[in-house]
Amino acid sequence: MLIIKDLHASAGDKEILKGISLTINAGEVHAIMGPNGSGKSTLAQVIAGHPGYEVTSGSIEYEGQDLLEMEAEERAQAGVFLAFQYPVEIPGVTNAYFLRAAYNELRKARGEDELDPIEFLDVMEEKLKVVEMDASMMQRSVNAGFSGGEKKRNEILQMAVLEPKLAVLDETDSGLDIDALRIVAGGVNQLKKPSNATIVVTHYQRLLNYIVPDYVHVLAHGRIVRSGGKELALELEAKGYDWLLEPVGA
Amino acid sequence: MTSVAPYSDQFAAYAANGGGEGPAWLPALRQQAFERFTALGFPTTRDEDWHFTSVTPIAERTFKAVKPAATALTLSDLKPWLVDEAWHRLVFVNGRLEPALSNFAELSAEVHVSTLSDALREQPEWVQKHLGALAAFDRAAFTALNTAFMQDGVVVRVPKGETVEVPLHILNVVDAQANGAAIHPRLLVVAEALSQVVLVESYVGLGKASYLVNGVAEISVGSGARVDHYKVQRDNLEAFHVGTVQVTQGRDAIYHSFSYAAGAELSRTNIYTKLAGTGSEARLNGLYVLDGNQHADHQTFVEHLAESCASRELYKGILDGQSHGVFNGKVYVDPIAQKTDGKQTNKALLLSEKARVDTKPQLEIFADDVKCTHGATIGRLDDIALFYLKSRGIGAENARALLTYAFAAEVLETIEIDSLRLELERAVFERFTHLRLE
Numbered sequence: 001m002l003i004i005k006d007l008h009a010s011a012g013d014k015e016i017l018k019g020i021s022l023t024i025n026a027g028e029v030h031a032i033m034g035p036n037g038s039g040k041s042t043l044a045q046v047i048a049g050h051p052g053y054e055v056t057s058g059s060i061e062y063e064g065q066d067l068l069e070m071e072a073e074e075r076a077q078a079g080v081f082l083a084f085q086y087p088v089e090i091p092g093v094t095n096a097y098f099l100r101a102a103y104n105e106l107r108k109a110r111g112e113d114e115l116d117p118i119e120f121l122d123v124m125e126e127k128l129k130v131v132e133m134d135a136s137m138m139q140r141s142v143n144a145g146f147s148g149g150e151k152k153r154n155e156i157l158q159m160a161v162l163e164p165k166l167a168v169l170d171e172t173d174s175g176l177d178i179d180a181l182r183i184v185a186g187g188v189n190q191l192k193k194p195s196n197a198t199i200v201v202t203h204y205q206r207l208l209n210y211i212v213p214d215y216v217h218v219l220a221h222g223r224i225v226r227s228g229g230k231e232l233a234l235e236l237e238a239k240g241y242d243w244l245l246e247p248v249g250a
Numbered sequence: 251m252t253s254v255a256p257y258s259d260q261f262a263a264y265a266a267n268g269g270g271e272g273p274a275w276l277p278a279l280r281q282q283a284f285e286r287f288t289a290l291g292f293p294t295t296r297d298e299d300w301h302f303t304s305v306t307p308i309a310e311r312t313f314k315a316v317k318p319a320a321t322a323l324t325l326s327d328l329k330p331w332l333v334d335e336a337w338h339r340l341v342f343v344n345g346r347l348e349p350a351l352s353n354f355a356e357l358s359a360e361v362h363v364s365t366l367s368d369a370l371r372e373q374p375e376w377v378q379k380h381l382g383a384l385a386a387f388d389r390a391a392f393t394a395l396n397t398a399f400m401q402d403g404v405v406v407r408v409p410k411g412e413t414v415e416v417p418l419h420i421l422n423v424v425d426a427q428a429n430g431a432a433i434h435p436r437l438l439v440v441a442e443a444l445s446q447v448v449l450v451e452s453y454v455g456l457g458k459a460s461y462l463v464n465g466v467a468e469i470s471v472g473s474g475a476r477v478d479h480y481k482v483q484r485d486n487l488e489a490f491h492v493g494t495v496q497v498t499q500g501r502d503a504i505y506h507s508f509s510y511a512a513g514a515e516l517s518r519t520n521i522y523t524k525l526a527g528t529g530s531e532a533r534l535n536g537l538y539v540l541d542g543n544q545h546a547d548h549q550t551f552v553e554h555l556a557e558s559c560a561s562r563e564l565y566k567g568i569l570d571g572q573s574h575g576v577f578n579g580k581v582y583v584d585p586i587a588q589k590t591d592g593k594q595t596n597k598a599l600l601l602s603e604k605a606r607v608d609t610k611p612q613l614e615i616f617a618d619d620v621k622c623t624h625g626a627t628i629g630r631l632d633d634i635a636l637f638y639l640k641s642r643g644i645g646a647e648n649a650r651a652l653l654t655y656a657f658a659a660e661v662l663e664t665i666e667i668d669s670l671r672l673e674l675e676r677a678v679f680e681r682f683t684h685l686r687l688e
Contacts, residue, residue, distance in 0.1 A: 051636075071640065088635045092657070102639075
């Protein structure tokens with residue numbers, strides 16, 4: 001589904017990703033772990049098409065297409081989804097309007113008819129259950145005044161509505177209490193299908209108790225320094241990151 | 251001075267033919283106003299109040315009086331501009347009331363609503379007492395010009411304790427027949443103690459015409475009374491619009507104003523209120539939406555002249571193309587006006603490199619126990635917010651439109667008439683996108 005080859009990316013003059021290679025197949029869950037500043041969030045954002053980063057070399061192939069040639073909206077329409085670490089507040093635009101606009105853009109891109117507000121309500125009713133959200137959230141402005149947990153649940157709600165093939169969760173666990181973490185992880189697990197793939201970017205092993213990865217990759221200084229199975233996450237939890245960092249140097 | 255000279259002949263002709271009608275004091279008032287206009291001349295950018303707005307395009311041409319003519323416009327032509335057909339409405343076409351298009355028969359008999367000429371016939375002393383009482387033209391050339399030439403204005407008198415629940419809409423339509431003409435609408439509102447009224451004053455240009463609207467509104471809000479005043483300016487893009495609203499508020503009186511400016515090549519809106527009674531409250535909000543070569547200037551002036559009064563101002567501007575927006579918010583706090591609570595905010599969103607905004611808050615505070623704040627921001631659309639929307643599949647153009655609309659929403663939400671709020675939300679939204687707002 002996703003083939004990343006020797007990816008280099010910079011923000012301004014600073015090179016952040018220094019040669020990432022990674023292959024992800026349908027049905028797999030990959031965890032990207034690493035200390036602060038290792039480049040793991042950058043990788044997530046580059047996959048989604050964040051305008052703040054420039055890819056200087058390397059390639060990303062998504063379902064046979066050159067992902068780097070696609071605009072952010074085209075990537076989304078092709079099934080790529082990023083759950084933001086810091087979801088953006090949009091006062092004045094209701095969640096209901098926003099979600100339906102996004103949903104309809106995806107339907108249009110697939111050549112399907114748009115849904116009117118009434119039809120969309122039926123879709124939402126089912127999706128809200130995934131993240132245990134009340135329907136009243138739909139009439140609130142997007143993320144405006146939401147608590148940290150509400151924002152993250154709202155990201156997973158969007159994921160539930162847009163049904164991506166490739167979901168990238170960027171530190172979705174940060175700032176969540178244990179109940180919110182359970183709901184968010186539960187939502188992600190409900191949405192998992194053999195035909196889609198998930199990348200979980202996280203600093204802590206905690207989230208991986210709920211979303212169990214098939215593969216764990218450790219990023220440091222813009223490179224993958226270690227890959228392994230889910231037991232690697234437990235090892236990191238016990239030993240920290242330092243033992244992996246030293247051989248790389250600065 | 252040359253720019254005002256051509257109006258002398260017009261005034262002489264007007265005074266000789268129709269302008270001399272009414273009670274004896276009226277021609278004298280017109281004469282006095284015209285002399286003042288001649289002495290002042292059109293303002294220039296050397297004038298502090300007009301520093302960012304040049305009225306040269308108005309001054310360098312001579313706008314003529316509209317030739318009276320029957321209008322061919324029907325109610326269905328006006329349907330998009332009526333906003334809400336349940337409202338009481340007075341429809342003016344090219345400055346003249348069109349009774350066939352108007353409908354205000356369902357107003358309570360206690361409430362007086364009429365044209366200025368009818369009011370002058372029916373209660374001349376009352377009109378004499380109020381007309382011009384608030385709109386001083388001593389230092390205001392456009393107000394002087396309006397006073398000299400004002401024709402079919404509107405007079406509203408809401409007696410003590412009366413509430414007009416359904417909004418009263420004064421719709422000023424200008425069409426191609428008025429090309430090259432000046433229209434001087436006049437509005438006089440007296441809301442007596444404990445009364446309430448909601449006014450919608452709107453301006454619409456239909457067909458291709460370059461014209462000048464030069465309106466003056468005088469609004470007296472009595473003790474414990476409340477006036478909500480919405481001004482919706484959607485003149486032609488070739489038109490010029492100058493509007494001055496002068497308000498005085500008694501004890502515990504509430505005046506809420508909302509000014510929407512999306513039309514006209516050049517517009518200037520003055521909203522001045524005097525908080526003259528203890529505990530009175532003014533809320534002045536506005537939104538301007540500009541593109542191309544449009545220029546829109548808002549000047550507000552809140553005079554805190556009594557204790558424990560509050561003023562709240564929120565103005566927002568959206569500027570595209572090479573447009574130019576100006577906001578000048580003046581607040582004066584008299585030494586007597588202790589416990590004043592004043593807040594002024596103005597924000598502009600620039601959508602293009604060439605759009606420009608000038609903003610100038612002016613606070614003059616002479617009392618010591620006062621809370622007064624002001625803030626101004628000028629910004630562009632946030633790249634991260636755009637990315638957020640695009641990452642959900644929303645195309646660049648619609649993402650920009652949604653965020654632009656979101657910027658406006660904060661101030662549009664202050665409109666308390668649902669039908670008007672929905673209409674302006676739709677207008678702002680559809681201006682930037684092909685998406686529909688439902």
